[in-house]
Amino acid sequence: xxxxxxxxxxxxxxxxxxxxxxxxxxxxxxxxxxxxxxxxxxxxxxxxxxxxxxxxxxxxxxxxxxxxxxxxxxxxxxxxxxxxxxxxxxxxxxxxxxxxxxxxxxxxxxxxxxxxxxxxxxxxxxxxxxxxxxxxxx
Numbered sequence: 034x035x036x037x038x039x040x041x042x043x044x045x046x047x048x049x050x051x052x053x054x055x056x057x058x059x060x061x062x063x064x065x066x067x068x069x070x071x072x073x074x075x076x077x078x079x080x081x082x083x084x085x086x087x088x089x090x091x092x093x094x095x096x097x098x099x100x101x102x103x104x105x106x107x108x109x110x111x112x113x114x115x116x117x118x119x120x121x122x123x124x125x126x127x128x129x130x131x132x133x134x135x136x137x138x139x140x141x142x143x144x145x146x147x148x149x150x151x152x153x154x155x156x157x158x159x160x161x162x163x164x165x166x167x168x169x170x171x
Contacts, residue, residue, distance in 0.1 A: 034070060034170065035132040037104065037118050040077035042137030042154030044091075049157075055091055057158035062093055064163050068170065074121060075103040076114055076134060114141030115149075133169045135162065 041047050044057050065071060073096075075088050080103035089097040102125065104117040114136060122128050134142065137154035150165045152158055 034072075035122075035127060035130055036065075036071050036073050036166070037076040037114075037132060037134040037136075038073050039114075039134075039136040039138070039152075040075075040079045040091075043077075043135055043152045043158050046157045047137060047154035058091070060158050060160070060163065062096060064166070065096055065099065070170075071099070073100045074118075075100065076118060076136070080104065081106055112141065112143040112146075114138065115143055115146055118148075131169065133166060135166065 038044075040055075041049075044055050044061065045053050049056070065073070073092075075085070080088060085100070085103055088103060089100045092100055102121065104114075104121040105124075107113060107117050107120060114134065118132065118134060122130075122132065132148055134146075134149050135152065135158070136142070136149060137152045137157075139149070139151055142149050148169075150162055150169075152162050
């Protein structure tokens with residue numbers, strides 16, 4: 034399975050101060066370690082300012098190889114984030130692989146997107162979100 038991962042509002046609260054960046058990664062990393070079948074594709078806007086090697090550095094060393102790519106940047110497209118994910122899937126050779134997006138912005142996806150687990154942007158990732166992700170694995 035592929036996890037398309039946003040950062041702001043997911044790995045830390047939206048508009049968090051720098052000292053809180055990636056504070057919710059401590060929840061995600063153990064979850065990922067227990068699910069070795071999941072690879073991560075960065076869909077966060079951070080991919081526009083940081084190359085993939087730098088994005089991997091935010092993760093613990095053992096998980097970096099599982100951060101396999103980042104999505105392309107598309108502008109002025111309805112459901113922009115979802116469109117970027119679908120574009121990546123069509124060009125990557127992973128088109129048939131199951132996927133889920135972990136994000137805090139429903140407006141970047143089509144209404145009722147079944148592949149979206151939506152986080153509360155004021156909190157970031159919570160255990161309930163991980164439980165929702167688990168439902169995609171069964």
